[in-house]
Amino acid sequence: MAKDKETVSSKPVGPKGPHGNAGPKPEKAKHFWKTVRRLASYMSAYIWGIIIVLILAILASIFQVMTPKVLGQATTEIYKGFMTGVAQQKAGIQVDQFPIDFEAIKRIIFVVFLMYMASALFSFIQQFVMTRVSQRTVYKLRRDLKSKMRRLPISYYDQHSNGDIMSRAINDMDNIAGTLQQSITQVVTSTVTFVGVLWMMFSISWKLTLIALATIPLSLIVVGLVAPSSQKFFARQQKSLGLLNNQVEENYAGHVVVKSFNHEKDAIAKFDAENEILYKASWKAQMISGIIMPLMTLINNLGYVLIAMFGGIQVANGGIALGNIQAFLQYMNQFSQPITQLANLANTIQATVASAERIFEVIDEPEMNDDPVDIPDIQTDDKVILDHMDFGYEGKPLLMQDYNLNVKPGEMIAIVGPTGAGKTTVINLLERFYEVKGGSIKLDGRDIRNMTRDDVRSHYAMVLQDTWLFTGTIYDNLKYSNQDASHEEIIAAAKAAHVDSFVRQLPDGYDTVLNEEASNISQGQRQLITIARAFVADPEILILDEATSSVDTRTEVHIQHAMQRLLKNRTSFVVAHRLSTIRDADKIIVMNEGSIVETGNHDELMAKDGFYADLYNSQFAGNVAM
């Protein structure tokens, strides 16, 4: 009967604001019902579990609704005995003990106890089942998303930020898990409770029920007036918090610059201004969301008092049993709860469906095309042939048109050009990360679109500037390029790539687990591991990006040695930065602004006196004396 529910209901207000009414407006789904049906199909395997849960939820709510009235009967019994006793006393009869019917009370209490037990048991079973349903459903969603990722073309990865995909894989998944676990049953319980409570109230007294109902418009007014302005302030707080975070990040990241330009005061002034805005928005948001509860309590209390007054008068007149009033007062409290709960649920469910939609959006992306092309195999000694090839990125003008190149086994092809010239495009095409727009790329005389991608890639190994290694041991990372490699092969590769010596100095040797930030080994050492990994693959064709990242001189020498060894007796494509590589190359592909501008060997290109000659001269103009 406690009316002051504020103590229980005010949730901690996190930086994102509370869920539901007081929080920011949820994102809306575009195809609500379609997405709901699709999400439901993920749960269809658990349909019986869900049906049981729903039945139990209905039963539990019915019991929950009935108990106050049944327990009220006990109060009525007590009151009856008490009144009889008082009457007897008034009549002058000596009464030691009021004639309360303890047997009846025992019966009532027993029934109530059973109902409570059943209600508790049912609600536990509901949670028990729903936990499994929701976790398994999200498990499947996650699995499908991950397996989708393998079928998406590289262009998808290039066009979408990792942050965006991650937020779908994490935040949106979490949203769904949370909602499935809580909200489905809550919708049912809230609805049943609302209907049930209303029913019980009517069954006690229709007059009192009307009084109770009269308070609903009042609560609607409060919710309608206060909630939007609270949302407004929360949105303002969120925005200001975001701006402030950016300022902090920016100034901390640029600490050196801020200091060396004497800009501390300026930065602080800007920060203080934003901080003040945040303060104003956040205390108001806090305040307004904080007063919703007390206001609702007040309205509830008004109803409560009215019921107590009218009900009291009726009891006094004998029109209604005291236990019923007691029960009715409890119903008053239960009555407003499902309304606010349902309002909150509407928002949560909206947000969840929007989350599901974002995940399905990825799952529905077009996949890689595996259709073979009608280009016959040819007999040739050439390893790789670029045959009248056209290429351009989706929706952009062609970068390469009618390009031809024949690569003999064992040849080294250097790719050169200024920063941002698009040197990786060639790698993208060779590895079939992107498909040509016209013409053909042939490997051993066969168009690569007539081979599986795995087949194409089995001929290649890559060493890129981006030294991607997965979080696992060094040994497993070396084995990554060829899971069938023997222990001896791996150690031999590690030795050839100068990896063995530094790995042996690590406390855990080859079992050292590389972490994501790679703080336990240096950048140069990571590069060496990627070279060793390519050794383990033992490919026919090698793709190498020899950009000198920031490494110390000794490691640099090691990297060069290792690369030289790796290149020996293999066909190779090298994104070249070193003079020696360029000069040694059998052919040089010169790129600028995404397109191939010249092709030929060093001498031919120098003789041409074009872009390459210009690039070459500028590179060494500062120190011709060398």
Place this chain on the structure above:
Amino acid sequence: MFKIVRGRLNIWQVAGSILFMIVQVIASLYLPNITSDIVNNGIAKGETGYIINAGMKMIFVSVLTVLASVGNVFLASQASQGLGQRLRSDLFRKVLYFSHDEFDAFDTSSLTTRTTNDVMQIQNVIVMMLRMMIMAPIMLIGASFMAYQKNGPMTKIFLIVIPALIIVVGGVMYFAVPLFKAMQKKTDRLNLIFREGLTGVRVIRAFRQDTFEQNRFKDANDDYTNNAIKVYTIVAMMVPFVTLIMSGTNIGITWLGAHYIANQTMQVGNLIAFMTYAMQILMSFMILSLIFVLIPRASASAARIQEVFAKESQIDTVAKPAKIKQGEASLEFDDVNFRYLGAEKLALTNINFKMDKGQTLAIIGGTGSGKTTLINLIPRFYDSETGTVMINGTDVKALNTEDINRQVSMVPQKAVLFKGTIRSNMLYGKDDATDDEIWHALEIAQADGFVKDLEKQLDAPVEQGGDNFSGGQKQRLAIARALVKDASIYVFDDSFSALDFKTDLNLRTALKADEKIKDSVVVIVGQRISTVADADEILVIDDGNMVGLGTHDELKENNKTYQEIIESQIREGNDG
């Protein structure tokens, strides 16, 4: 926690909010009392007038409760958010005035988290405290007292109920907390694998390891899901159990109450009131148990914040700073030794050189050899251990950093731009620079071309961190920004390596020709021989030691390290 709160929390607001809260508690404790009076004196005796009177009293008390709680919320929100504001502001100031030594002790993202999220945690806990947690014990005592007054003997029911509640809540926490911690790790692992699948997509596909990745993810997904099911099953027990205990309490009270009433030791209305007090007591207990969850979390945040405040500045401020000489630009290192805070080994040993106006010093050496360390001594980011660093003939230790920074213009290794426009970034070092000056600097930096291509040119927006520009463009803008500033010494820390050879050359040629630069000292840190070759002096550094100083031709002849560097960059033939 108290340390960081003290002096930043408005005591009057706190006191006020607690006062309001006490009013609120008393009022809500008084309500059930009126209810029981209505039953005892109104309903039981059939006195309609009494009921209406009491009802009015109830409405009055309800309104009072609401007013008090609005007052409480009003003050509590201001106090908590105000605390957050002051904490953030103090942290930001403290961090901005950090010297490098202090800044190095944390990393950027950790400092950012401390300034934002950790403060948010504290703020939230304070608001919870002011609104609920302090209320719980008051409510608990008040309700117990009231319950005892209504019926003393019946309070013994709490001797059973409260321990039962503690066992249930404690038990659930005991089992669930370790699982929650494990879950955090498993979530991290799941996210990690998914993210690696994104960042490494090319390598994964090139090596045909898609299946391997799928399996790796499946294992993590299995592991996570099983653990999650376990955790939530345990947590699922809590609500039904707690509800059962509360309902059981009601039943118990009814049963015992019936006997007391029969014995005429209790009035009917008091039974109803007692039930209300019982619920208030149990609720207070539940809220108190929240403290055990929230306080550790908040105190972890508080400790992290306190760590920042506790860092003392290593650079001594100069009591009577000397005036830096204008006009005669020079830079001298006289036998400088330097050691990082707490390090055993010297990071720089015996650095000696003197550069006069119009001269360029280039510094070359491998990664970790001490190039950046050396130039960080120029603007007093760190102080030398022995020896002196002199700018325009004055020891930097006699100058305050603000004056030094006026004479030194730096381009750090990592190009950092600030949100705003190109112009606002260019004015960073000289508020009153004209557009002509800016364009001139952009020309030298080889940035005029792409800036002219932008629709709004100098007013083109720059996003946070300059993310709307490529790495090379950012670097060139950072160089231009440093050139706009009037200084005696211009320092380029490896700023040219992101540029291609041709741009690098054009930039250096333009730099040499500039009038302003002719009057100052230029320091270029580089990795490429071509970048440093035409400097007046080249300082070769290896493992913190100055192993050579001279021109390109001299060093090429007789310096082993320099020769090695040449060898590693321009190799004729092969030696595979």
